Amino acid sequence: MSRFVLGGAAAIAGIGATEFSKQSGRSELRLACEAITAALADAGLRPAEVDGLCTYSLDHNIESEVFRNIGGRELKFFSRVHYGGGAACATVLQAALAVQAGLAEVVVVYRAMNERSEYRFGSGLMPAAHVVTAELVQFGWYMPYGLMTPASWVAMLARRYMHESGATSADFGRVAVTMREHAARNPAAWFHGKPITLAEHQASRPICEPLRLLDCCQESDGAVALVVTSTERARGLRQPPAVIAAAAQGAASDQQQMTSYYRADIARLTEVELVARQLWAQSGLAPADMQTAVIYDHFTPLVLMQLEAYGFCDRGAAPQFVRDGQIGLGGRLPVNTHGGQLGEGYIHGLNGVAEGVRQIRGTSCNPVAAVEHVLVTAGTGVPTSALILGRGTRR
Amino acid sequence: MANSADPAAPARAAIGHTVWPARVAREPVNQPMINAWCDAIGETNPRYRAGFAPAAMLPVWTMRKFTPDPARVEGMAILQPFDAAGYVGVAATNLEQEYLRELRLGERVTEEATLEAVSDEKKTALGSGFFLTILHEFRVDSGEVVGRMRFRILKFRAREMAATARPAVAAAPPGRLRPPVNRDNAFFWEGIAAGRLLVQRCTGCGTLRHPPGPMCPQCQSLEWDTVQSSGRGTLYSFVVAHHPPIPPFEYPLPILLVDMEEGWRLVANAFQIERPALEIGMPLAVEIVEVEPGFRLPFFVRAAGG
Structure with a gap:
């Protein structure tokens, strides 16, 4: 049916998480162990059955320590993906490939961090470097000028996007208000019960113009884990499988990490467009086939730019799409029904994959009716990735 | 006294x-x-x-x-x-x-x-x-x-x-983070230190490229030289940083992305341009300024007539 090698052969069979907080009070390794065992229990599998691990290159928990602590026996596959939150869906892709290739049967994807309490990506501090790598040289074009935080790197794209599309700060604000509205109804969200108004967004202090405080996602402590196995095996487990209908990575021409400023047009995300084309081609699906989506929301303007890149609206039309309420509950495409990283927690997007799974299972706190397929995206502004999750069909 | x-x-x-x-x-x-x-x-x-x-x-x-x-x-x-x-x-x-x-x-x-x-x-x-x-x-x-x-x-x-009464004492205050320099970008920073804004040029196909790199993405040539830029350009995008404050910068801090007239782009700070005056498309020119003893950086100033 599809050229795609996976073709729905792998699925997410279990999800687990710790609480999302500002200070977990325990080690990152412990957070990883807690989330992984919760995901295994959700799937109805034992730690001894795990034979693969995937995570982000930025995760501090090495696979060997994770594996010995959870009581793993034989680890046959382990793999990491770089580029911060851009790895969110690529880790699942790696796991699915390993399962489909027969290298491993039960691959756990994890991300565990005390980001808020121990290091804060938003602080603008660069780690001390002993070797002048290409990565460090790249950041060297910005460090001497004070362009040193994720918000500031993204703000440069956002300003040009405003210039090209006519988007305003209030349009960014509508994204934040919608995410917080969803989070307010999610008991697991840090901002549970705490919606915001557009006026509050507009009154929030500037972080890096054109971004305001409420355009920036939270910083969080916490962990999320997912269990990936064959769809066939998943059907015999405790939960209905969330079948990986498509998965792709992308980095496009003249890509930099957060600062792809040298392309002819920086008001579009060409790496996301590349991922989108692959997803639609692999699955034979189209944007109209998605009943809901988890759109990586580290910064609000990039939610608008992704809506355009995935084809939910034309270029420059995302501000109107959001003004029309289309990303809210009851809209054409409810986005981030868990509240996103603006509202639920910032676990580098892996909590978003878990929400995609819950929408397939029908267990989201904001369930969307008749969900067949969910798009889940990863961090943007960097080499990125995305997934389509579905119910799958028994064959 | x-x-x-x-x-x-x-x-x-x-x-x-x-x-x-x-x-x-x-x-x-x-x-x-x-x-x-x-x-x-x-x-x-x-x-x-x-x-x-x-x-x-x-x-x-x-x-x-x-x-x-x-x-x-x-x-x-x-x-x-x-x-x-x-x-x-x-x-x-x-x-x-x-x-x-x-x-x-x-x-x-x-x-x-x-x-x-x-x-x-x-x-x-x-x-x-x-x-x-x-x-x-x-x-x-x-x-x-x-x-x-x-x-x-x-x-x-x-x-x-x-400072006026005695020689400088040990331990400089925190300064701007210096750009890490290796074989791929040294020419740029050496040029700035000498007061010249240089851009890398492929000697195979003549394409200018910035940020520089070891290989030409157009023709894969490893041979390159540099040309001096006019320093003139127009504002393509910009941000104004407020938070978190990072020493030694003063805030609000404008940071500009400029289309250089030779067809490349450069990020640098603004020099003596009031924030409300920043407007996409405005003409700008590079001026190289010594920001700390022995450390120079390019800045954008209003171009004549701009």
Whole structure:
């Protein structure tokens, strides 16, 4: 049916998480162990059955320590993906490939961090470097000028996007208000019960113009884990499988990490467009086939730019799409029904994959009716990735 | 102001004298204060429920309200000649405590503080100044000394203030992060240091590229040279950073992305352009400015006619 090698052969069979907080009070390794065992229990599998691990290159928990602590026996596959939150869906892709290739049967994807309490990506501090790598040289074009935080790197794209599309700060604000509205109804969200108004967004202090405080996602402590196995095996487990209908990575021409400023047009995300084309081609699906989506929301303007890149609206039309309420509950495409990283927690997007799974299972706190397929995206502004999750069909 | 006299002379004359009147504990050593302290510290030794006070509680019994302004601290008159001579800074540098025995319930503590030592003038990262050591002795009513504490402060003249009078002292203040330099980008920063804005050019196909790299993405040639840019361009995008404040930048901080007229783009700060004047499309020109001794950076200024 599809050229795609996976073709729905792998699925997410279990999800687990710790609480999302500002200070977990325990080690990152412990957070990883807690989330992984919760995901295994959700799937109805034992730690001894795990034979693969995937995570982000930025995760501090090495696979060997994770594996010995959870009581793993034989680890046959382990793999990491770089580029911060851009790895969110690529880790699942790696796991699915390993399962489909027969290298491993039960691959756990994890991300565990005390980001808020121990290091804060938003602080603008660069780690001390002993070797002048290409990565460090790249950041060297910005460090001497004070362009040193994720918000500031993204703000440069956002300003040009405003210039090209006519988007305003209030349009960014509508994204934040919608995410917080969803989070307010999610008991697991840090901002549970705490919606915001557009006026509050507009009154929030500037972080890096054109971004305001409420355009920036939270910083969080916490962990999320997912269990990936064959769809066939998943059907015999405790939960209905969330079948990986498509998965792709992308980095496009003249890509930099957060600062792809040298392309002819920086008001579009060409790496996301590349991922989108692959997803639609692999699955034979189209944007109209998605009943809901988890759109990586580290910064609000990039939610608008992704809506355009995935084809939910034309270029420059995302501000109107959001003004029309289309990303809210009851809209054409409810986005981030868990509240996103603006509202639920910032676990580098892996909590978003878990929400995609819950929408397939029908267990989201904001369930969307008749969900067949969910798009889940990863961090943007960097080499990125995305997934389509579905119910799958028994064959 | 004539301040050629040694500002430490009055302090030296006061060595061995008390710096403030003896402080008598408001209450004798008592169980409720011991309990509160042990709870706060997490101390669970049963000895401290059986008549003894933790030795480390020594300064607690006579502790006074914290007064942030040292000029208003009773008895600290010895600091005033330093202030008058421009050594207005004060930094606590060391605290040593010496416990001779544990206190027992019911004992009353008296604390006496004497000026023990005044150093010669020292150069420090904070500035030039004098270390003063104050010795606190803790006695019980019998006169027995139960503990001592040495508190050392630095009265200093801040670096900036000293700069005209003395050579620069060690430890530079935090500056702009320097760009990491390797074989791929050294030409650019060497050019800036020499006052020239250089852009990399492929000698295979003539394409300009920035940020530079070892290989031409157009023709894969590894051969390249550089050309000097006119420095002229137009504003393509910009941000104005506010938070978090990172030393030594001043905020709000505009950072610009500029289309250079030769067809490449460059990020740099704005120089003498008011924030409301920033407008996409405005003409700009590069000016190379020495921002710190020996460190130059390109800045964008308004272009003539812009």
